[in-house]
Amino acid sequence: MTPDRSAAHADDLSRLANGVLWPGFFGAELPDWLAAELRGGLAGVVYFAQNLSPHLDRLSAAIHDANPRALIGIDEEGGSVTRLEGLTGSTVPGAAQLGALDDSAATRATGAELARRVREAGGDVLIGPVADVNTDPRNPVIGVRAFGAQTGLVSRHAAAEIEGIQGSGVAACVKHFPGHGDTAVDSHHGLPRIAGDPADFDRVHVEPFRAAIAAGALSVMTAHIVVPAWGEAPATLNPRVLGMLRAEGFDGVIVTDALDMAAIRESVGIGGGAVGALAAGADLLCIGNPTNPGDAAAVDQDQRDFHAAKDAIVEALADGTLSVQRVAEAGARAARLADLLAAERAGVDAVPPADMRDIVRRSLTVRGDLGAATGGLAVLDARRRATLAVDSAAPYVVDALAAGSWSRRVDVERAGAAEIAGAVDEARSAASASGSRIAVLVDRIDTDEAQRRFVAAVADAAPGAVVVNVGLPGADVALPVVDVRASSRIAAELAREMLVRA
Incomplete structure (x- = not known):
């Protein structure tokens, strides 16, 4: 050649x-x-x-x-x-x-x-x-x-x-x-x-x-x-x-x-x-x-x-x-x-944006009695660490749910009993000071024993708390649960609307 x-x-x-x-x-x-x-x-x-x-x-x-x-x-x-x-x-x-x-x-x-x-x-x-x-x-x-x-x-x-x-x-x-x-x-x-x-x-x-x-x-x-x-x-x-x-x-x-x-x-x-x-x-x-x-x-x-x-x-x-x-x-x-x-x-013209909020709102489900809405949420974030496929720990979910109020991330798989108790005490103090309630953010409550134990610890110390679950619905726990089924900003915003007085 x-x-x-x-x-x-x-x-x-x-x-x-x-x-x-x-x-x-x-x-x-x-x-x-x-x-x-x-x-x-x-x-x-x-x-x-x-x-x-x-x-x-x-x-x-x-x-x-x-x-x-x-x-x-x-x-x-x-x-x-x-x-x-x-x-x-x-x-x-x-x-x-x-x-x-x-x-x-x-x-x-x-x-x-x-x-x-x-x-x-x-x-x-x-x-x-x-x-x-x-x-x-x-x-x-x-x-x-x-x-x-x-x-x-x-x-x-x-x-x-x-x-x-x-x-x-x-x-x-x-x-x-x-x-x-x-x-x-x-x-x-x-x-x-x-x-x-x-x-x-x-x-x-x-x-x-x-x-x-x-x-x-x-x-x-x-x-x-x-x-x-x-x-x-x-x-x-x-x-x-x-x-x-x-x-x-x-x-x-x-x-x-x-x-x-x-x-x-x-x-x-x-x-x-x-x-x-x-x-x-x-x-x-x-x-x-x-x-x-x-x-x-x-x-x-x-x-x-x-x-x-x-x-x-x-x-x-x-x-x-x-x-x-x-x-x-x-x-x-x-x-x-x-x-x-x-x-x-x-041959196709551009289409105007569509409002997706109603679809997401209709998909949210509740287990248990949420009780009366409160003035805000103090958020304990117990979600898994992020993976290459899904950012399970995305901060915008906490930002939307807490809306500028107190929040803390807890690695429940690694945290000891003292760290968990300290985080719950901090959340109780923050919620009391602001007329809020504690919201526990989870994403694997259906299969993760560590997340379920954490929810149980919160329920013992703060029975008025609520769980916001961005994962799949699963085992019943001692607190009411809002199942939102996505780690997304819109889901967190709509969950907050259900829990907080306008």
């Missing part, structure tokens, strides 16, 4: 690889390296919290200028998971709230409002809804992100939200196929294995994805889980599992969950995951959030992770490990999606 042909061949392989990659990146402006890759055919980007600013629309415009076919993905589920309102908390219902309400029209309207916000920010793909059936109450990564624990309920609402999302030139990306609801391991930190009868798993967990396909979902995100009956490879890297999607008639874009998650990074690595996912039948490879390593993240972590995936794909194409035809097919699916969305947007 002559040098000129060799260079042309390398450029072709680079463009092929770029056409299936979906990286995250640092900063609220378009970096030079990313602009160059976009001009070289990069399929698009995924926004995370570090990319947001009041000028997000300008960043989106710069990305689309560099590559008009670029797909911008935003993980905007509503409820406990938001990117666009990451600093202040979501003002849109979450899946568990919608499932509790069980009003398909409300779910459809929520999908439309989420899509409006994504489109206004310049996004193309809304990474949602969650179609997982949350059958394991211990699930550390799904929980309130699911519509519920019943297959029919989840199927109905996943389909309704997809219909709402896809009415205005935004694609839904339903997740996490074939179902992440029956796990007790967070795939951000390990590789979940799901044993049991595969026929039962198919009936319970795969069925909502069939409903999503029937509703016209344009993309589906994979799960990093192992179903041993279908092979030892994680679903993201398993041709049998991804082939199930095609067998159901799905011809849209198969998107991987983030390749930087421990289930992939610490087993086959980002590069191995990229090559394996493409070989298995995936079309668009979400690389992940470069901030996830925390203090261990390199200043160029975004570029390192991107090149770990891209270089591995180019090498596999060059040595024949990956077929050019397979990668070209994958890239063509992503490009077709971009063209479809551009055509749809040309």
